[in-house]
Amino acid sequence: DFLEKVKEAWPDTVRMVLTGHADLEVAMAAINKGNVYRFINKPWDDADLKLAIKNALTHYRLIAENKELLALTQQQNLLLMDFNQNLEEKVQRRTEEILGLLQRLESSFRQLIRVFIELMELFNPSLGGHAKRVNQICQKLIQHIGLEEDQSQRIEQAALLHDIGLIGLPRNLLEKKEGILSKAELALIQQHPTLGHMILSKIDDLQRAAEIVRAHHENFDGSGFPDGLRGERIPFGGRVIRVANDYDNLIHQRQLSRVDALEYLRRKSGSDYDPRVVISLLNIYDQL
Numbered sequence: 001d002f003l004e005k006v007k008e009a010w011p012d013t014v015r016m017v018l019t020g021h022a023d024l025e026v027a028m029a030a031i032n033k034g035n036v037y038r039f040i041n042k043p044w045d046d047a048d049l050k051l052a053i054k055n056a057l058t059h060y061r062l063i064a065e066n067k068e069l070l071a072l073t074q075q076q077n078l079l080l081m082d083f084n085q086n087l088e089e090k091v092q093r094r095t096e097e098i099l100g101l102l103q104r105l106e107s108s109f110r111q112l113i114r115v116f117i118e119l120m121e122l123f124n125p126s127l128g129g130h131a132k133r134v135n136q137i138c139q140k141l142i143q144h145i146g147l148e149e150d151q152s153q154r155i156e157q158a159a160l161l162h163d164i165g166l167i168g169l170p171r172n173l174l175e176k177k178e179g180i181l182s183k184a185e186l187a188l189i190q191q192h193p194t195l196g197h198m199i200l201s202k203i204d205d206l207q208r209a210a211e212i213v214r215a216h217h218e219n220f221d222g223s224g225f226p227d228g229l230r231g232e233r234i235p236f237g238g239r240v241i242r243v244a245n246d247y248d249n250l251i252h253q254r255q256l257s258r259v260d261a262l263e264y265l266r267r268k269s270g271s272d273y274d275p276r277v278v279i280s281l282l283n284i285y286d287q288l
Contacts, residue, residue, distance in 0.1 A: 001033070002034075003015045003017070003034030003035075003036060004033040004034050007033075007035050012060065012064065014037045014056040015034055016039075016040065016053075017030055017034075017036050017038070019039065019041065020042035023170070027168040027195065028195075032198070038055075038056065038119065039167065041170060051122055055115060058115055059112075059115055062111055066109075076094060076098050112203075117132075117161075119167060120163065123171060124166070127174075131160050131161070131162065134159050134162065134248050135156055137247060137248065138155055138156060138240055138241060140284050140287050140288070141240055141243070141277065141281060141284065142155060142156070145276075145277075145280050151236075151237070154209045155212060155236075155237040155240055155241070157206060158210075159241050161200060161209065161213060162193075162212075162213050162216045162241050164196045164200065164213070165192035165195030165196030165198075165213070166192045168192070168195045169189065169191075169192060170188075173185055190225045193214050193215070193216060193217050196210070197210045197211070197213055200213060209237075211235055212235050212237035213238075215227070215239075216238045217242065218230075218234045218238055219242075219273075220239070220270060220271060220273055220275075221270070221271045221272070223272075224272070236274075239273070242273060242277075243274070244281075246265065246272075247262075247265060247281065250265075258285070262281065262285065265281065266282065
């Protein structure tokens with residue numbers, strides 16, 4: 001409730017929660033009401049806490065810089081409207097300045113994504129490496145399938161951030177193997193696509209990537225989560241990440257060989273996975 005008031009009065013404040021009782025209900029309430037940036041569980045590590053605060057300051061500076069750049073861009077656009085159309089040289093000069101500002105905005109956006117990845121690595125070191133490997137596999141799949149640039153960019157963004165929702169869950173859950181999780185713990189972990197969607201959808205330029213993140217654990221036959229989508233109703237980016245994510249987990253978590261991992265995906269094609277994506281992965285076997 002306090003953080004909700006802070007959000008209303010000072011929306012740019014970076015809000016963090018230090019708690020010994022981080023369950024799903026707390027996480028959902030904090031995200032929805034207080035727009036919490038980071039959960040830290042007790043007992044905490046001093047070095048991790050300092051790094052979390054440092055990253056929060058970086059996050060704040062990026063948001064402030066984006067606002068300044070956006071305001072400056074709007075100001076330049078107003079000035080352009082007042083320019084005499086015959087003053088081509090002046091218009092050209094101002095246009096170049098605006099293009100430079102847009103490039104800085106794009107750079108800041110890329111930095112924001114890097115901050116998200118750093119937060120994931122801070123929460124669990126293996127998450128960052130997994131996200132980068134999944135993104136690399138998706139890039140190769142995208143190139144083989146032949147998608148348009150706009151769609152490819154959204155899938156790459158979602159691939160890097162597909163597990164961002166895990167930072168809203170108790171850290172010790174990620175250290176347990178799937179076979180020893182209780183039903184309640186498994187249900188909690190299965191909420192991470194929804195949490196990731198909630199986090200990313202608050203950023204305008206990541207809303208479509210957020211939809212892909214929400215769908216990256218849907219099964220092609222409709223037996224997945226969180227929404228039980230089936231076939232073509234699953235965003236194509238979600239189907240691509242589903243295959244890339246499981247392939248990487250089979251290799252690095254279950255320690256399967258590449259041949260055995262691909263055979264597993266082939267057997268599950270049509271049930272868990274989109275056959276088109278699996279075939280593409282098999283065709284780029286030598287690039288993996």
